[in-house]
Amino acid sequence: EAQVTQNPRYLITVTGKKLTVTCSQNMNHEYMSWYRQDPGLGLRQIYYSMNVEVTDKGDVPEGYKVSRKEKRNFPLILESPSPNQTSLYFCASSSWAGANEKLFFGSGTQLSVL
Amino acid sequence: AQKVTQAQTEISVVEKEDVTLDCVYETRDTTYYLFWYKQPPSGELVFLIRRNSFDEQNEISGRYSWNFQKSTSSFNFTITASQVVDSAVYFCALSETVGDMRFGAGTRLTVKP
Numbered sequence: 001e002a003q004v005t006q007n008p009r010y011l012i013t014v015t016g017k018k019l020t021v022t023c024s025q026n027m028n029h030e031y032m033s034w035y036r037q038d039p040g041l042g043l044r045q046i047y048y049s050m051n052v053e054v055t056d057k058g059d060v061p062e063g064y065k066v067s068r069k070e071k072r073n074f075p076l077i078l079e080s081p082s083p084n085q086t087s088l089y090f091c092a093s094s095s096w097a098g099a100n101e102k103l104f105f106g107s108g109t110q111l112s113v114l
Numbered sequence: 115a116q117k118v119t120q121a122q123t124e125i126s127v128v129e130k131e132d133v134t135l136d137c138v139y140e141t142r143d144t145t146y147y148l149f150w151y152k153q154p155p156s157g158e159l160v161f162l163i164r165r166n167s168f169d170e171q172n173e174i175s176g177r178y179s180w181n182f183q184k185s186t187s188s189f190n191f192t193i194t195a196s197q198v199v200d201s202a203v204y205f206c207a208l209s210e211t212v213g214d215m216r217f218g219a220g221t222r223l224t225v226k227p
Contacts, residue, residue: 042205043217050213090159100147100209105159
């Protein structure tokens, strides 16, 4: 089954404790991205990657890191989480043929930073 | 800068009513893409439609229809004869360059039986 898998589904942590949210897709998609969803703000793009070893900042990259060492994986790293990073996070992927194709989303990760 | 405005924060209708969700966008580019996604109460995000800026044809898919008007920079979504299962948050999104995607704040639709 074609899917984007995020883990964990729920995460509660404390300020300053490094964490990683994993994202993996099995569709051989070139493009992957991370979004955060906050009430009243919709989804905002954190980082995206057009292919292996190619990453770019989205609208809200501060406090986040990503890496794309393999085509299927695109982890989101919070090296020193803060309470304002409490949010619902979505990973997404799509094929890329020179145009913006539809996104396939993971199930989301609800992160709470205390 | 891109911007997507969904002015309706919440809409409540009774089953079988028609409902239109508004989406207004801002862009200086002539080539861009517009999308609608649905987020049901279970939380996942589901793709509904993609439209490029050169295709202003309206589209109908079952009870769903989309009205794209470049003259007013709008890409509105209509659900005909709404059903309880249509209850969800609906997001409009705009993409200019490959890689970026700007979402609106979303419209929460509640369909009451």
